[in-house]
Amino acid sequence: MENIISCRNLYKYYYKGQPQEFAALNNVDIDIPEGKLTIIKGRSGSGKTTLLNMMSALDSNDSGSIIFDNEDISGLSDNDKDMLRRKKIGFVFQSVAIIPVMSAYENVDFALRAAGVKKNRDARIKEVLNLVGLLERAKHMPSELSGGEKQRIAIARAIAPRPKVVFADEPTGALDTATGIKIVTLFKNLIEKEGTTIVMTTHDPGLMQLGDITYEMSDGVISVSRD
């Protein structure tokens, strides 16, 4: 099994040099297998978002290495990090960041335009809306959609440009467990149909068993979860 991301000895400190300094990431080693669903669990403040931000080149680690798709990204310039994110990464967040004045269709189109996709956008928009089960809602505005449907639009938008890795930070945090399970099932379909790699964080005990591999964060320390 290939790992699309491998982190070794990652440290991230907050309040560096101050009396309250602490390691939000403390010697973290993590491997993300390609074309699988990786789940990172752990209580609030344990470091899940911090770790996602390192692996997705949104923020910089203080030491250690991050290999992303065979490239060491820990020393990249901000410009190169922007480029990496635009070319290879999709994001889904808990607070759905879809654009309220655009329909479902237009939201996905916007993501494709932002990624520089010029050709065959219409076909790809319909394909991903169909994948998330919302093709018949293409013309609906976000205000006309349920929370779970809005989250599915956000997912369609994230996957439309065919990123290698989708990072989903608490994508089901605002949803009930049953709807959360539907979202995770959708992730698994995407993995099967498109070969995407998905990394998601969750608090929901009902979802933690659904990953191909589950890691647990605790006070900045990571371990593979066995339950």
Ligand SMILES: Nc1ncnc2c1ncn2[C@@H]1O[C@H](COP(=O)(O)OP(=O)(O)OP(=O)(O)O)[C@@H](O)[C@H]1O
């Ligand atoms: N920019 C920052 N400056 C200082 N401390 C921070 C910053 N970002 C996060 N922290 C601290 O680092 C620790 C880890 O935060 P992080 O956001 O990674 O937790 P989390 O596991 O994602 O929590 P949650 O489940 O609540 O989202 C927390 O103690 C948090 O207060």
Ligand SMILES: [Mg+2]
């Ligand atoms: Mg978080």
